[in-house]
Amino acid sequence: MILGLDECITCAGMPNIGKRICHFEVGLAAGFAESFLSRRVKAYETKCNANGEGTCEVKVEF
């Protein structure tokens, strides 16, 4: 499952710092998926505004 975040809380309006920094959103997405499915999932950020990719994208693997 891929979640696109246009207005990510962490990096909205950030300049390109060459890093993906939205660990909070990744944790949030993982937390939601885990409570919904009652099992562990893997989540990571595949795109981030702060890495010059224009948007944030979080991938959740079940």
Ligand SMILES: [Zn+2]
């Ligand atoms: Zn972000």
